[in-house]
Amino acid sequence: MKHLRVYADTSVLGGCFDEEFAEASRTLLDLAQAGELTVLISDLTLEELEQAPVRVRDLVSELPEGYVEPLVRDGESVDLRDAYLKAGVVGERSSNDALHVALASVAKADLIVSWNFRHIVHIEKIRGFNAVNLREGYPMIDIRSPREVV
Numbered sequence: 001m002k003h004l005r006v007y008a009d010t011s012v013l014g015g016c017f018d019e020e021f022a023e024a025s026r027t028l029l030d031l032a033q034a035g036e037l038t039v040l041i042s043d044l045t046l047e048e049l050e051q052a053p054v055r056v057r058d059l060v061s062e063l064p065e066g067y068v069e070p071l072v073r074d075g076e077s078v079d080l081r082d083a084y085l086k087a088g089v090v091g092e093r094s095s096n097d098a099l100h101v102a103l104a105s106v107a108k109a110d111l112i113v114s115w116n117f118r119h120i121v122h123i124e125k126i127r128g129f130n131a132v133n134l135r136e137g138y139p140m141i142d143i144r145s146p147r148e149v150v
Contacts, residue, residue: 089128
């Protein structure tokens with residue numbers, strides 16, 4: 001099996017401490033601990049984690065260095081986010097959700113994992129993100145919940 005590069009948004013880390021999502025979120029991070037996949041963590045995720053409890057923020061530091069890939073937003077990812085917004089994939093209030101997808105798309109992640117079923121892991125949104133990606137010259141991106149991956 002190919003070594004996967006998986007973009008994890010903030011909800012995946014927070015999910016480690018939510019009864020409904022803990023098992024799948026923890027298993028995903030355990031796979032990174034075991035070196036079976038690389039977790040892509042963006043500066044946006046780290047920024048959003050600043051509002052989270054310390055135990056959630058600490059999860060990032062528990063991941064092994066060789067299996068965490070930091071991503072930093074840049075003009076390219078911001079432009080792609082803006083293309084999603086202009087196309088109406090999500091509204092302005094969901095700008096950060098669009099930026100998560102843009103960051104992963106620009107980095108050519110193998111997939112995005114999220115518990116955000118309203119704005120990210122939603123069939124109509126996935127189709128919209130991928131339509132924009134194709135129009136803008138980016139590959140289609142697979143978007144799943146952690147439960148579907150582990």
